[in-house]
Amino acid sequence: MHNTAIDAPxxxxxxxxxxxxxxxxxxxxxxxxxxxxxxxxxxxxxGFRVIRESDLPFLQALIPAMLDGAVVPAxxxxxxxxxxxxxxxxxxxxxxxxxGLTVQLFDVLAMPLTRGPLTGVWGSWQKASAGEVRxxxxxxxxxxxxxxxxxxxxxxxxxxMSWYSRAESWAHCGYPGPxxx
Amino acid sequence: MPVPDMFKQGxxxxxxxxxxxxxxxxxxxxxxxxxxxxxxxxxxxxEILSAAGxxxxxxxxxxxxxxxxxxxxxxxxxxxxxxxxxxxMSKDGAITIMQGRAVGGTTxxxxxxxxxxxxxxxxxxxxxxxxxGHSAAEMAPWFERMEQRLxxxxxxxxxNANNQVIRSGCEKLGYQWHVIxxxxxxxxxxxxxxxxxxxxxxQSMLVTTIPATLDKGGELLYLARAExxxxxxxxVSGIECLGMDARSVAPNGRKIRVKAxxxxxxxxxxxxxxxxxxxxxxxPHQRTGKRTFLHLVNFSAALFEQVINPFYGAPQSIYSDxxxxxxxxxxxxxxxxxxxxxxxxxxxxxxxxxxxDNALRMEQLPNTNVMLALLRDGFHPDSAEGTVExxxxxxxxxxxxxxxxxxxxxxxxxxxxxxxxxAAGAKAVLPLHADAGYVKTLDEARRLIDNLSLEIYRTRxxxxxxxxxxxMGEDPRQAVTDSLGRHHxxxxxxxxxxxxxxxxIGANPQLSIYGLTAQLAxxxxxxxxxx
Numbered sequence: 100m101h102n103t104a105i106d107a108p109x110x111x112x113x114x115x116x117x118x119x120x121x122x123x124x125x126x127x128x129x130x131x132x133x134x135x136x137x138x139x140x141x142x143x144x145x146g147f148r149v150i151r152e153s154d155l156p157f158l159q160a161l162i163p164a165m166l167d168g169a170v171v172p173a174x175x176x177x178x179x180x181x182x183x184x185x186x187x188x189x190x191x192x193x194x195x196x197x198x199g200l201t202v203q204l205f206d207v208l209a210m211p212l213t214r215g216p217l218t219g220v221w222g223s224w225q226k227a228s229a230g231e232v233r234x235x236x237x238x239x240x241x242x243x244x245x246x247x248x249x250x251x252x253x254x255x256x257x258x259x260m261s262w263y264s265r266a267e268s269w270a271h272c273g274y275p276g277p278x279x280x
Numbered sequence: 281m282p283v284p285d286m287f288k289q290g291x292x293x294x295x296x297x298x299x300x301x302x303x304x305x306x307x308x309x310x311x312x313x314x315x316x317x318x319x320x321x322x323x324x325x326x327e328i329l330s331a332a333g334x335x336x337x338x339x340x341x342x343x344x345x346x347x348x349x350x351x352x353x354x355x356x357x358x359x360x361x362x363x364x365x366x367x368x369m370s371k372d373g374a375i376t377i378m379q380g381r382a383v384g385g386t387t388x389x390x391x392x393x394x395x396x397x398x399x400x401x402x403x404x405x406x407x408x409x410x411x412x413g414h415s416a417a418e419m420a421p422w423f424e425r426m427e428q429r430l431x432x433x434x435x436x437x438x439x440n441a442n443n444q445v446i447r448s449g450c451e452k453l454g455y456q457w458h459v460i461x462x463x464x465x466x467x468x469x470x471x472x473x474x475x476x477x478x479x480x481x482x483q484s485m486l487v488t489t490i491p492a493t494l495d496k497g498g499e500l501l502y503l504a505r506a507e508x509x510x511x512x513x514x515x516v517s518g519i520e521c522l523g524m525d526a527r528s529v530a531p532n533g534r535k536i537r538v539k540a541x542x543x544x545x546x547x548x549x550x551x552x553x554x555x556x557x558x559x560x561x562x563x564p565h566q567r568t569g570k571r572t573f574l575h576l577v578n579f580s581a582a583l584f585e586q587v588i589n590p591f592y593g594a595p596q597s598i599y600s601d602x603x604x605x606x607x608x609x610x611x612x613x614x615x616x617x618x619x620x621x622x623x624x625x626x627x628x629x630x631x632x633x634x635x636x637d638n639a640l641r642m643e644q645l646p647n648t649n650v651m652l653a654l655l656r657d658g659f660h661p662d663s664a665e666g667t668v669e670x671x672x673x674x675x676x677x678x679x680x681x682x683x684x685x686x687x688x689x690x691x692x693x694x695x696x697x698x699x700x701x702x703a704a705g706a707k708a709v710l711p712l713h714a715d716a717g718y719v720k721t722l723d724e725a726r727r728l729i730d731n732l733s734l735e736i737y738r739t740r741x742x743x744x745x746x747x748x749x750x751x752m753g754e755d756p757r758q759a760v761t762d763s764l765g766r767h768h769x770x771x772x773x774x775x776x777x778x779x780x781x782x783x784x785i786g787a788n789p790q791l792s793i794y795g796l797t798a799q800l801a802x803x804x805x806x807x808x809x810x811x
Binding site for chain 1: 358360367479624629635
């Protein structure tokens with residue numbers, strides 16, 4: 100077994116179960132609140148097809164942590180905006196069901212009500228340190244809640260795939276690019 | 281010299297096609313035979329029926345992309361040529377499922393490996409699943425015919441360094457290895473088969489059977505989702521199709537009504553059960569979508585002193601079946617060993633972790649080999665299997681549940697791959713699992729693998745072969761169709777695709793689909809001629 104759940108690694112099984120239920124309840128609440136309150140306005144930000152203004156604080160905290168080591172600090176801002184552009188393109192081509200799940204995931208991460216308890220990041224994403232972002236990702240990877248583990252896997256795949264599909268990422272991984280035909 | 285785009289030339293000659301994303305009004309199309317899906321099964325069936333004089337309509341949900349469109353860029357190819365924009369996964373999100381969705385289906389984006397269905401698999405179907413008429417001897421002429429049609433031959437050039445790892449390692453260990461037969465003509469050895477062949481060398485349906493069908497007056501409707509079969513008692517009376525937007529993501533409001541004498545489903549595992557479920561087709565024994573298999577895949581990475589450049593060169597040219605039948609046909613879970621091509625975007629998601637860890641792994645891409653094991657699921661009662669279900673929006677999803685039996689196969693495959701990689705001279709090996717790092721000796725690898733907690737999400741799992749879900753067999757309590765691919769309950773409906781397989785194949789399935797559907801389509805033409 101891996102250490103699971105929210106914070107304390109030595110939670111009893113009973114507590115763990117509670118956390119699991121709480122987590123699922125929070126996820127459900129977030130989805131519901133988001134759709135009722137219109138807080139997750141479905142309008143994409145100008146220049147994007149799917150990504151909304153409300154998604155940006157989280158994504159702008161997440162992407163530098165993911166690309167740390169692959170991008171030099173001086174180029175990180177550019178890499179983040181390139182990754183966002185590619186991510187938006189991918190999201191716009193996913194099936195409606197998968198895009199919906201991803202947007203819901205972004206809602207859960209954006210709304211203070213769910214963000215704190217589920218991610219351990221209690222302040223805003225703008226103020227989160229790289230260490231806090233890494234801790235959140237580790238916590239989801241080792242969570243007992245399947246949905247959070249799935250969320251962790253999706254975030255990794257979406258961001259890494261978006262970055263490494265871009266030509267400016269290829270020097271780092273020694274890929275000369277496709278040959279000419 | 282630029283490569284001529286043969287499909288565009290055909291269109292200029294007057295091939296009849298309909299773009300579902302650009303209809304001015306709803307449409308009704310009629311044909312002798314309507315085929316849903318333009319991949320291995322649909323393309324093969326279309327060519328044979330149109331050559332026999334029947335008017336064929338091919339229906340494809342994805343876009344029409346041809347050689348001029350194939351730029352060898354991952355983002356574009358994944359978004360346009362793969363199911364769900366490459367987002368397709370098992371229901372729990374633990375297994376990435378790579379399936380094609382464009383004119384040509386998965387044949388447009390597969391890695392060209394072409395194997396006949398192994399004899400033990402065919403024997404197992406006859407013995408355990410009530411399949412008749414598909415023995416190795418009965419199938420041989422059909423495989424031979426399709427091998428000739430599609431230029432299937434063992435790869436004659438030297439393998440790229442990524443594939444060479446299997447050969448070197450197996451030679452060192454005394455394990456068997458072989459050269460992979462590929463369906464190519466005049467291949468440039470570029471390595472981008474998975475992103476659409478830019479030189480038309482791959483003999484996909486796009487450049488073979490579909491052009492032949494269109495030359496005979498057949499028609500192609502693309503960017504149109506076959507939403508449901510219209511049923512009239514024991515017969516199918518039509519298909520309701522929805523025009524899709526140009527991304528093939530959402531319906532655009534246009535409807536296409538298709539009427540034919542006979543209907544063939546060839547959307548592959550997941551999509552063929554999906555349309556049957558959406559149509560509420562009779563299913564008295566609840567067999568539709570059951571026993572769906574994946575050739576579940578796990579991966580092992582290795583670092584070499586020498587340059588591998590695993591993103592270039594024919595993606596798959598060497599395999600090992602050393603372990604494939606090591607406990608008989610239906611014993612412990614066994615596997616075929618191959619390698620995947622490693623263009624960077626997909627590779628970054630395979631190598632795992634993020635930040636510095638992932639960056640260090642990616643930095644060594646030119647010296648990296650990745651090996652994969654195709655686990656032969658569905659032969660043992662304890663094997664993992666999947667069930668196709670419908671989501672709220674009617675789209676199909678595969679609920680695939682792992683079992684201890686299957687995890688045991690994953691663990692042994694990790695061991696076999698590490699052993700071969702070290703024997704081939706790897707300086708470090710990394711089983712692709714969240715808790716693993718590169719280790720430098722086989723002993724270390726053995727200890728690491730034995731102690732890995734094998735569970736979903738932590739273990740990187742994928743699949744490029746969806747099989748089963750509409751099994752063939754003589755007993756309607758077990759199977760959706762009979763051994764001729766005829767639906768057990770609906771008289772003018774056939775299924776011609778990989779969903780017919782009662783188990784997984786034990787080899788990359790494209791030639792199994794070509795051979796089987798060539799046989800079924802020829803018999804169907806005979807029956808229609810005498811109807």
